[in-house]
Amino acid sequence: MSDEIVLPDGEAFYLHPGELALAVTFESVTLPPDLVGWLDGRSSLARLGLMVHVTAHRIDPGWSGCIVLEFYNSGKLPLALRPGMLIGALSFEPLSGPARV
Numbered sequence: 724m725s726d727e728i729v730l731p732d733g734e735a736f737y738l739h740p741g742e743l744a745l746a747v748t749f750e751s752v753t754l755p756p757d758l759v760g761w762l763d764g765r766s767s768l769a770r771l772g773l774m775v776h777v778t779a780h781r782i783d784p785g786w787s788g789c790i791v792l793e794f795y796n797s798g799k800l801p802l803a804l805r806p807g808m809l810i811g812a813l814s815f816e817p818l819s820g821p822a823r824v
Contacts, residue, residue: 735803738796743777746792749807753787756821762790764811772798775811782813784822 725745730736738744754760760782764775777793792810796802804810 730806732806735805737801737803738773738794739801740772740796740799742796744794744804746794746804747789748792749789751787751789752782752813754782754784754815756785757818759784759816759818759822760786761814761816762792762811763814765809768802768810771800771802772796773802773810784818 728736736744752760762776762780762782764773768775774795774797775792777795779791779793782790794804
């Protein structure tokens with residue numbers, strides 16, 4: 724069971740070792756049917772143990788909306804996550820034709 728937590732600007736959510744938390748981006752993306760997106764976490768956060776996506780790093784062709792993040796702390800210390808912090812980057816790959824969506 725999950726509870727929704729809405730953080731005011733500047734406040735932190737502490738992700739403890741071994742914990743998983745779902746979050747969504749402030750940004751919304753819309754991909755055409757001939758483009759796929761990939762989400763990669765920042766290496767500086769990975770060195771602290773933060774996984775930005777546990778399995779779902781692909782943004783499907785035709786997707787429109789905010790990106791769901793699967794935060795997991797594989798480190799030994801709690802990690803402070805704050806609204807608006809830079810956690811990763813998107814890259815895009817053109818397809819040879821439109822995907823069936």
